[in-house]
Amino acid sequence: MDASWLVSLALASSSLAATTGWLVRARVRRPFVQRIAELDDELARERAVMRRRLDETERERKSTVARMHAALGLPAEADMKVQAGHRFAQRVVDRVTGLTDVDVATVADESGLAWVHEATSADASLAAAAGEVLRVALALQVGCRQVHVELADARHLVVRPLPGTFPRLALVTSTTSRPASTFALDATVAFAAICSGAAGSAAGIEFDDPFAGYYSRAGEDAKGQVAQNLESELGSARAACGARSLVVAIGDDPLAAVMVNGPDRAQVDRLVRSLRPLLSFVERRFGSPGRRIELTSAAGSCVTFAPLGSAGRFGLLAVGADGPTDPAIIDRLVGRLRRFLPAPAAIELSPRGVV
């Protein structure tokens, strides 16, 4: 036996062993490979089923969101995620807190609870006022763009409902000496509308003026000498102050009125019944008598209510076609009208008909 024969034998035996091992491994592996293939198929089937279910759920979610948007009057592409939590409110408040004339600003919901951090109890009062404005605006059923309250201590509160928010939110600012800048508030409300996805939802809509369409007849409301004098004074003052309509109310009822394209009688009642308590609400929370309250509708017309005297029973309601009536003119008119009214003590004693 030579060496070459031994090498050939070794090679042959090793190749035989390798072939045998490969055959054995292949036989052993075959069922596993088959099982893996079956599992792959099963996985693919499961994956397809899950994908179909996911697509269905996504379609269902989109349909639910579209229904919610439609119910809230929001465009279909509005992003509702920004409504979650207080970040939206904080972003809105951050837009106005840097302004020099704004003392305090907050965002509150209809129940009067602030959606941002309250540093003092005054913030809570501000939020409560905003909540009350939202409730009154809803009760009055007029598209409310802004409510402005001026207090005797020169504080100004401006409440702006934020469009496209649910629950309904309002931005409220407190300033001293003058109201917060209209331009800044417009910009902030526009920013809020973009955040809430309501930007452009009102584009192209012409709002009906809720305080228009009624013309009063002379002497319709004026019963008694004082009322006639008041009506005469209102008639001469109306053109001068640029208001469309002027009403002097006693309690919740009009005492004398000059209406040229103004709110109808029922609406005047509603306005007086709503604005007077709203002013009292703010007075109580801020510890200062109110000088006037102005409600601006979405159409731009504005109703101003100013109490006449400290007795609290008489009030002047002025309706302006385009924005609020000049406060200085209202103040002068209030001063003139006070002369016609009986002293508070006399009011308490005299029957309604005599006044």
Next chain:
Amino acid sequence: MSAHHNLEILLHSLTQNNPDLVAAMVVDPSGRVRASEAVAPEVARAAVALAVPARDLLDRVCAELGCGALRSVLIEGDLATLAFADVDGATTAVLVGATGAAAGALRADALAFVTRLQEGTRAS
């Protein structure tokens, strides 16, 4: 002017011409009513009876959950709303709201009342 008299004046000014409030009272930790103003006394009595255990529970909840010292708590029900506000760490101002009163208004009243009370106490 005594502290008690000051408290009564503040409570009276809080409840006067305030249609949102049915009752307002200040209760100390022993359950003694330091002052109260109520349109409906029976509601006030019930609120007083529950004020001390409620305050204990709320203090414990605040402590357990790491909320710090209790400042105010609102309880909103179907028919009425209650607001609790801390006065001095132990005494509680309890305000009972009328049906339909805004929760935020009640809480604002409670906080404003406590602030005025604390200012009055500091001044005296």
